[in-house]
Amino acid sequence: MSNLARTTDQLGLMSSSSLTSELDGNPPLWVTHKTGDIHDDIYINNARLLITHSNFRAKNLKGYDQVLHKIDEVLVPVMSPKSVSNPIYNPTAWDFIEQFESLNINPYRVRSFRQRVQQTKKEDIFNAEGGNTFFIPVDEGFKNSRPESIDAKVIDGHVIPKHVLFTAPTTKDISYDTLANVDNMKVYISFSEETHGKSSAIYVKSHNRLADSAHTKGVVMAEIVKANIPVKNGVVHLIHKPLMVVDNTVKQFLEFKEKEDGPLSKFCQEIADAGDVGKEFMRTIERSHDLTLFAPSNAAWDDGNLKSLLRDPVKMREILNMHLVVDKRLYLENIIKDHNRHVYQAPTLNKKKNLYFNVAFAGNNKTLTVEGGGVNATVIQSDLAATNGIIHIIDRVLGVPYSTVLDKLRTDPLLNQTYILGKRSGFNQQLNDTTRKFTYFVPRDKAWKDASIDLPSAIKKLFMEDFTYHANQILERHLVISDIPYTMERIKQLTNDTNLSYPHKEVELPTQRDSLSLFVKENRDHSFVIYWKGEEIPVFRPNVECTNGVIHVIDRPFLKDGDIRVSKASNLQFAPHLIMLLIAKFLLL
Structure with missing residues (x-):
């Protein structure tokens, strides 16, 4: 009232x-x-x-x-029982912290945080007038934290000034400045929600974008254990652990999330169900000092394609290893920075298997996608910090292909030009056939762009609607149909069987038009190069698995100057259209 x-x-x-x-x-x-x-x-x-x-x-x-007015929730005030000698009726955030015990908010206690606020003399920020949002960690969250790690800057990072943010009306994944957002420190806070079955949990995330000797870069995620406590100068949320403080290893982070409503609970369960394979994977995580883990969300494990594969120890090992990059912390900011120079990739624990990254920009929003083993996943939570690495939560399980060759072409942002070329000519229609096995050498968009510089006339004609016949001819040269797909390793093995080296002998692969003669060489870094008609063509992304074959993403099309010629006869096919245009023009006159 x-x-x-x-x-x-x-x-x-x-x-x-x-x-x-x-x-x-x-x-x-x-x-x-x-x-x-x-x-x-x-x-x-x-x-x-x-x-x-x-x-x-x-x-x-x-x-x-x-x-x-009718409302959808009971308004509960913050006040101590009237039996208390000095009852509290309208506390500030500091009154709330200082006299917490008299409020009977069971089963929580905030003594540890209160003590650090007093020791660092930060009481005034919780007494500040106006409307603010305060995050108070409960005592249980201090088990792994050294008291001195909760310094003045960390305490500042628990306050959002000039915004009163209750959980229901606050838009999720929007960043707000904290009091710790100063010249040498950039700390932001956002809310997120995780739904698991019929239950849901609200999390708050602090994102420290600048590291120093005392404060680790990255995101710290804490669950709100009691939300929406109104106070005189804003709103208080009790959280399960301090923000900004990185005190868990990747293994400990996963173990905490193992509880039923955690955002990675299904991932942890699959690791546990994998038996010795899962134990080996966790030991690797435990031993690593700098790692990046791409952890599939709970919803990612609902894919029906996974069920049979998860019970195969060999395949499960490959799947788990595909999600782990050792000896490197891949922060979103660094991937974006490198992406501006070249398409970023990183080797995984799965031997000879890389992860490939792409960043999509929509205004100020950036979306990071990662491709591994034929699967494109979107990073839905980035840069979760741990003492020995970082975690990105993704929306799909890597290494388990679920797309046909056509679906992969249609959805991969790096293969757009080849998809358009094949769609216009009708070439793509066959690529959805799951009764056949395809090996498709697909030039990425940059390959077509580079080729347009070396072969401007040929590329210009190839992408014109009037030359779909020639487009079909060129694409047929890139497509092999066989009983078993030709991986790069298989092509290399076929080359080795001849005991000869390029340029003496080449492997002949059967295409729809004629045989494709080439030679494959593997470099020391396990990348591949295709030699074709005197051209050295790097394989940008080998062995992209699909449900009906493999795609090899290449850095140059199989195209030579003179491959596209227009005869006088072929020009005559346009004569009727020209005549009709002239007749129409005459009638208008």
Whole structure:
């Protein structure tokens, strides 16, 4: 109850962000406006006004206006029992921390954090006037933390100034400045939600973008164990561990998330179910000092293609190893920086298998995708920090192909030009056939761009709609259909069987048009080079597995100057169209 009668329209026009309640001490009722696609929502603390059941007007016995609004959640005040000698009615965030025990918020305690706030003399930031958001770690979260790691900057990183953020109206994955966002430190906080079956959990993430000797770069994720506690100067959320403090190894992070509602609980369960293979994988993680783990989310394991493979120890080892990069911390920022120079790739624990990264930009938003073993996954949470590495949560399990050759062409952003060329000519239609096995040498987009510099006339004609016949001819040269796909290792083995080296003998692969003669060489870094008609063509991404074959992404098309010639006869096919245009022009005159 507030002593001001306000309709939803009037609430929407309020210059202040709060109303005064009628409770003892007059604690504020915080008003939040959330813009929606259909209509805007209004929240009082964490409760949403049900617009169609609100704005009921009346007058009381004294003739004063009254307005009744229906809300979807009970408003619970913060106050101590009246039996307490000095009861609290409208505490600030610091009053809340200092007198926490008298509030009976079981089963939690905040003594450890309170002590660090007092020792660092940071009480004033929790007493600051206005509307702020405070995150208070409970005592249970201090088990692995050294007290001195909770320094003044870390405490500043637990406060979002000038924003009162209740969980329901706050848009997830939007970053907010903290008090720790200063010249030599950039710390942001965002909310996220993880749904597991019928239950869900709200997490808060601190993202430190600048490291120093005392503060590790990366994201620290904490679960909100008790949310939306209104106080005089904002809102308090109790969290299960301190933000900004990196005190868990990757293994410990996974073990915490192993609980039923954790975002990586299914991944942990699959590792456990893998028996000796899973134990070996966890030992590798435990021994590594600098690693990057791409951990599939819970939803990623619902893919029906996985069921039979997960029970195969050999395949499971390959799948797990595909998600781990050792001796390197691949931060999102570094991948983006390298991506601006070249397409970034990194070797995995799975021998001779790399991960390939792509960054898509949409305004200020950046989306990182990672490809491994024929699977394209999107990073849905990046840069989770651990003492011995970082974790990225992805939306698919790598190493288990689920796409046909056609699907892969259609969805891979690096293969767009080859897909367009094949779609226009009708060549792509066959690539969805799961009764056949394809080996497709696919020039990536950059390969076509580079070729347009060396062979401008040929490439220009190839991509013109009037030359689809020639496009088919060239694409047929790149496609091999056989009983078993030709991996790079298999082609190399066939070459080795001749005991001869290039240029004396080449392997002949049967294409739809004629045989494709080439020679494959493996470099010391396990990359491959194709030799074709005197050309050295690097294989940018070998052995991209699909459900009906493999794709080899190459850095140059199998194309020579003179491959595309237009005879006078072929030009005559356009004569009827020219005649019709001339007749139409004459009739208009």
